[in-house]
Amino acid sequence: MPAEALVTAEDTEIRFEEGIIGVPRARRFELLERQDSPIRVLRCLDIEGFALPVIDPRLADTTYQPVLGPHVQEALLLEAGEPVLLLAVTTLEPTGPVANLRAPLVINVRRRIAKQVILDDRAYPLRAPVAAR
Amino acid sequence: MLVLSRKQNESIVVGNSVRITVVEVSASGVRLGFEAPPEISIYREEIHLEIARANRAAADVTKSEPAALK
Numbered sequence: 001m002p003a004e005a006l007v008t009a010e011d012t013e014i015r016f017e018e019g020i021i022g023v024p025r026a027r028r029f030e031l032l033e034r035q036d037s038p039i040r041v042l043r044c045l046d047i048e049g050f051a052l053p054v055i056d057p058r059l060a061d062t063t064y065q066p067v068l069g070p071h072v073q074e075a076l077l078l079e080a081g082e083p084v085l086l087l088a089v090t091t092l093e094p095t096g097p098v099a100n101l102r103a104p105l106v107i108n109v110r111r112r113i114a115k116q117v118i119l120d121d122r123a124y125p126l127r128a129p130v131a132a133r
Numbered sequence: 134m135l136v137l138s139r140k141q142n143e144s145i146v147v148g149n150s151v152r153i154t155v156v157e158v159s160a161s162g163v164r165l166g167f168e169a170p171p172e173i174s175i176y177r178e179e180i181h182l183e184i185a186r187a188n189r190a191a192a193d194v195t196k197s198e199p200a201a202l203k
Binding site for chain 1: 171172174176180181182183184185186187188189190191192
């Protein structure tokens, strides 16, 4: 990804204490905004060249509101009712982008700590098509 | 890998806080019950592998086809 295409949305790092599922070494990230695209990029600061395209999961499911268990609230040091930023890892398939709604990235914006959570709710698919704009 | 034999309704304790019980043994498979603190995630291996694969596939796109990320 060419650096000039990216605008840094947040200049502080986001920490995934347990890494990303399947890539435990990938712990520190920064979120990069892209002009003219709903797809943002989470760039890993631990592994050179490792970056995840992410979107607002509500672009794939307007009613998306997963239940996060108390252990998630605890792991992310969330206070009661504190909002979180939800991002869905996105892959590009021949038919268009698909978002992983089953294992969202949950971010405590205030403390910049995050966790990829596997939801118990099977209603949320691993591959949800993202609506064309 | 540690291999232990267990009969129906017998359990295995892992650490101080996890207990796995053989609930049912039948021709179609084995049903297991898990008791663990909420911070310990328990999933079928398939879902975990599938999410790991999806994460890696997503990362590969940014590596190989940055232009496709429109």
